[in-house]
Amino acid sequence: MNFWETITGSDLSREYKAFEARAEALPTDYRAAWDEIKTQLAPYSDFTGRNLMPILDGALGLLEETAAEGQSIYQVVGDDIVGFSAALAGGEGARNYRDKWREQLNRNVAKKLARLGD
Template identity: 40%
Template sequence: MVSFWNTITGNDMSADLKAYAKRIDQLPAGYPEAWAQMQAALMSGMNVSASFTGRDLMPVFAGLVDYLEEAAGDGLLIDDALGTDPASFATQAANANGIPLLLEKMGAQLNRHVHLKLGR
């Protein structure tokens, strides 16, 4: 019953995000700031078209944390690991995991409406 309640309320996702933040805080300088930018980019809803709850983003977050830990373990600076735009890196990672980019979704929706109006 507790698991069901946590799933319904999203407490499980909050706990996962807190655990990810603790893991990121153990990494070298620059990594926590990049993590904050990546989180903001994915959770804002302006870059990717995630589900309403954001539950489909959790595997993306897990993969990003694993990648950042591996990059830090290899001694990479944050710019070497992600490039100069962590938000864009996170957006592309989400897209690679099957979460459509918001512009692509909006473009497809516009095309559908135009085709309906034209009778195609």
């Protein structure tokens, strides 16, 4: 990946299109689960989404393998796709972008208050 691809995100667009092309080959119920997994993982993304690419690749690989084996989508992800997605992102309580921004805001406010107290 070169500097221009990193800045523009064209490498991510290319990789994401490849994911979608792979997902098109999945059965209908697997594609619906794929769409829901992407939606549920979005809050765990950083600003660019680069941190989710390996997670999405692994999730799509899992769906492809289990579809090829003929397993039901419920055998793979269970009834709780939200919980499954949270586990992929690092488990329940994994930090998402809101948590990161909240911590940054709290640090900044604490610094300002400390200066006012001096």
